[in-house]
Amino acid sequence: MPAPLLAVAVLLLQAPAGGGARARPDLRAGLDTLYAGEFATAAARFAALGARDTSDPAPVIFEAGAFIWWAAAKDSDDFEAPRIDSLLALAIARARAGGPALDFWLGTALGYRARERELHGHAWSAAKDGKAMRDAYRRVLAGDSTCVDCYLGLGVYNYGLARASTLARIVARLVGLGSGSAEEGVRYMRRVARDGDLAKVEGTWVLAAALVREAARDRAGRAVLRHEARAYVQRLAERFPANPVFQRFLTKDVPES
Secondary structure: OOOOOOOOOOOOOOOOOOOHHHHOHHHHHHHHHHHOOOHHHHHHHHHHHHHHOOOOOHHHHHHHHHHHHHHHHHOOOOOOHHHHHHHHHHHHHHHHHOHHHHHHHHHHHHHHHHHHHHHOOOHHHHHHHHHHHHHHHHHHHHHOOOOOOHHHHHHHHHHHHHOOOHHHHHHHHHOOOOOOOHHHHHHHHHHHHHHOOOOHHHHHHHHHHHHHHHHHHOOOOHHHHHHHHHHHHHHHHHHOOOOHHHHHHHHHHOOOO
16 A cells, blocks of 8 residues: 555644744755655664754654655565654654644654554554544644644544544544544645645645545546546656655556556
8 A cells, every 4th residue: 555644744844833844954855865765864864863852753753754655665564663663652752742832743753653553453552643643733723723734644534534444433433533534634635735835745645545545436536536646646756756656656556547
């Protein structure tokens, strides 16, 4: 499956609730390296940044994200799974220690971990992390309604709940997640793909993955949805031609017709 649906991944770089993203060229450079398919280099760069400031959860999250993308390139759910889990636990601890000012990063780290736990069959803990992720993003938006990148996590949340298995829906109701809405989820993803900041690439990729899933459900609209998904990823591949995840999508996951 294409990388991170619940991996809310590589998102807004902000300090505390506003536009601090533009003040973090070090992280932007790491993200460009990651999307270019240089996963090991990106992971090392983020590790160095995380060691430099032991209170900052952002580079630790992105280091985990580099390994998640690397795993997707290898088509291996288990690649570096213990390391990813350890990094996310550290990022969550840093974000919680920072209080409300780091709620965005808390939500991002929890979203990553929810994806990983769901991927490895831990539905209950994934659902709890998903709920905590949702609550963190809502707190951010309550203080900063311009946080477009927040809608990637909320979009994945809504879409994932709507398209979850019966068992997953039962678990979701037990922890208070609700039922979700695929339409709202896709609408949020479209917003991020169009207007997002650092989440724009990730939002475009996640949107394409969701459209492929919708195409499998909608016989009448299948061709249109596949064409749209392919067009999104084609743009990503043109910008990052060495990323094997994008190239595999174009050559294997979504055929021309």
